[in-house]
Amino acid sequence: MENHESNPSFIIENLRLRELVSIVNANRAFFEEFEGFLTGDGYADVRAFVFEPDDSKAIATIERYLQHVGGAVLYDGLARPYERGKAKFYFLAWLFRDAPAQRLGPLIEKGGGRSLVNRRAKLLNEIRRFVGPLFPEPASWTWNAVSEVMLARLEGSRRALKGNFLESIVREILTSLFVELGISLDMPDREVRLHDETYDVQIIGRAGSILIPVKTRETMGGGHAMLFTRDIHKSISIAHEETASQFWNSLMDLGLVPV
Numbered sequence: 001m002e003n004h005e006s007n008p009s010f011i012i013e014n015l016r017l018r019e020l021v022s023i024v025n026a027n028r029a030f031f032e033e034f035e036g037f038l039t040g041d042g043y044a045d046v047r048a049f050v051f052e053p054d055d056s057k058a059i060a061t062i063e064r065y066l067q068h069v070g071g072a073v074l075y076d077g078l079a080r081p082y083e084r085g086k087a088k089f090y091f092l093a094w095l096f097r098d099a100p101a102q103r104l105g106p107l108i109e110k111g112g113g114r115s116l117v118n119r120r121a122k123l124l125n126e127i128r129r130f131v132g133p134l135f136p137e138p139a140s141w142t143w144n145a146v147s148e149v150m151l152a153r154l155e156g157s158r159r160a161l162k163g164n165f166l167e168s169i170v171r172e173i174l175t176s177l178f179v180e181l182g183i184s185l186d187m188p189d190r191e192v193r194l195h196d197e198t199y200d201v202q203i204i205g206r207a208g209s210i211l212i213p214v215k216t217r218e219t220m221g222g223g224h225a226m227l228f229t230r231d232i233h234k235s236i237s238i239a240h241e242e243t244a245s246q247f248w249n250s251l252m253d254l255g256l257v258p259v
Contacts (some may be wrong), residue, residue, distance in 0.1 A: 037065055041064070059121045066120060074090065076158075094125070
């Protein structure tokens, strides 16, 4: 076994950051394609578009861009390509320093417009008008600045994506193991919810079921360790409560306890 004390770089190197920087660098072509699109639409650079005084013109530009068929690819935090329509929406949201799924998604569902593209364009334009004065410097709209925003957004989404990815790996390994050992057990390909807690893997047999929460953490800080422990404890507690409740209801159904 390798001695980590003699190889401190094993611990010091931030491998997650290295991977994310590689993904962000690969996304530079997407930004440059956007710059080319704006040039074709009559803008000198990204900042000129951000400070467009005519809302209707800006909305029309955003709509055209959302429907524009380009060749560049935008990658998520696991280096998987986003679907084309989502990629352009996510990119513009990041450009305007906002969160496309968590914050803007619910707003788009409630907004008015003749189509999804139009609703997105109208909302993105409102964000454009708001955020422009906050970042008046030309440097704020160059690739160097936008890449820092993209790095932060991809790091945040990577945690959820990696969690879902590892959950699917757990299901695949267990399925292969059951087949190899000839064990007759079922396992749905979706999570199970009990009250406000979710269980990523459920194994169902004739005598009952096993619920498995899959929790992932990429750091060793005390706060993260406490959250990890709390999540596991809460999952187990709720599962126990649900099992006890089902058992008690079964006894009542059999008339073994007073209702």
